[in-house]
Amino acid sequence: MKLLQTTALTKKFGNHTAVDRISLTINQGKMVALLGPNGAGKSTTINMLIGVLQPTSGQIIFGENSTNIRNYRSKIGVVFQNSVLDSKLTVKDNVMLRAKMYSQSGNVQALVDKFELNSIWKQKYASLSGGQKRRVDIARALISGPKLLFLDEPSTGLDIQTRTKIWEILDQLRKETGLTIVFTTHYLEESQNADYIYIIDQGKLIAEDTVAGLQKKYTKNILQLTYTTGETKMMELANKDEAIKILSEQAADINDFEYRPGTMDDVFMNLTGKEIR
Numbered sequence: 611m612k613l614l615q616t617t618a619l620t621k622k623f624g625n626h627t628a629v630d631r632i633s634l635t636i637n638q639g640k641m642v643a644l645l646g647p648n649g650a651g652k653s654t655t656i657n658m659l660i661g662v663l664q665p666t667s668g669q670i671i672f673g674e675n676s677t678n679i680r681n682y683r684s685k686i687g688v689v690f691q692n693s694v695l696d697s698k699l700t701v702k703d704n705v706m707l708r709a710k711m712y713s714q715s716g717n718v719q720a721l722v723d724k725f726e727l728n729s730i731w732k733q734k735y736a737s738l739s740g741g742q743k744r745r746v747d748i749a750r751a752l753i754s755g756p757k758l759l760f761l762d763e764p765s766t767g768l769d770i771q772t773r774t775k776i777w778e779i780l781d782q783l784r785k786e787t788g789l790t791i792v793f794t795t796h797y798l799e800e801s802q803n804a805d806y807i808y809i810i811d812q813g814k815l816i817a818e819d820t821v822a823g824l825q826k827k828y829t830k831n832i833l834q835l836t837y838t839t840g841e842t843k844m845m846e847l848a849n850k851d852e853a854i855k856i857l858s859e860q861a862a863d864i865n866d867f868e869y870r871p872g873t874m875d876d877v878f879m880n881l882t883g884k885e886i887r
């Protein structure tokens with residue numbers, strides 16, 4: 611079921627077109643990535659979707675037919691790139707203030723448990739590590755019980771373990787509650803958490819598909835064989851199962867091999883001719 615759709619969404623700042631006729635569909639319960647390098651137009655897109663920026667042209671439709679952001683604002687949660695929490699207050703005060711605003715204090719304990727906030731509950735927000743801050747930011751955005759959560763660069767600046775942890779929690783949450791998640795990222799490996807990826811470059815949508823679909827369209831899986839005779843052979847395969855078949859059929863004659871599956875780096879490189887970072 612469609613939860614959010616845009617048609618030819620465009621934002622111009624003066625002469626500069628930051629978002630250029632982007633059409634997206636976000637289906638309920640899915641994890642969707644907007645992937646692109648710095649300055650691609652990801653934050654500008656998100657800011658239009660959450661009603662912070664007015665599109666120059668194009669349309670945003672929430673649910674069946676609502677085009678008025680006021681009708682769906684209560685159904686969305688947002689985690690911005692830069693936290694909006696009060697750094698002088700404790701985690702508890704930040705979270706409880708939000709809960710009071712939405713009369714949703716019943717929801718708090720479950721979020722405290724899920725995001726492991728107990729040990730930092732009485733600590734000032736300013737004193738937390740980057741990963742702890744991000745856990746609090748996300749928990750706070752979920753207090754109102756949104757259907758759709760927007761995360762703008764949720765793990766930029768975090769170490770790999772913290773990133774993995776945050777993605778584990780988000781994935782679990784989505785499976786348990788059917789929450790729909792839209793996130794922006796310039797980390798190729800992070801985009802692989804998504805069910806569907808929109809690749810944006812210089813304001814334009816340049817490709818969209820599942821991870822498997824993008825890899826199939828824009829990358830090659832390479833198997834390189836070295837035979838006992840010293841002869842080498844390179845082949846392009848559809849998937850790793852084909853590689854396993856060839857290797858087992860020719861095992862007696864093979865001295866060595868290398869299998870290199872297509873990656874999201876290859877996808878981006880093939881689409882844009884440049885690396886993402």
Ligand SMILES: Nc1ncnc2c1ncn2[C@@H]1O[C@H](COP(=O)(O)OP(=O)(O)OP(=O)(O)O)[C@@H](O)[C@H]1O
Binds near residue numbers: 626649652653796
């Ligand atoms: N308020 C603004 N006024 C003028 N130009 C802007 C404004 N906001 C964004 N831009 C420009 O629009 C383009 C897209 O910016 P945006 O922040 O959406 O990119 P992004 O993909 O989110 O990048 P990042 O990963 O660095 O956050 C950039 O060229 C940026 O300089």
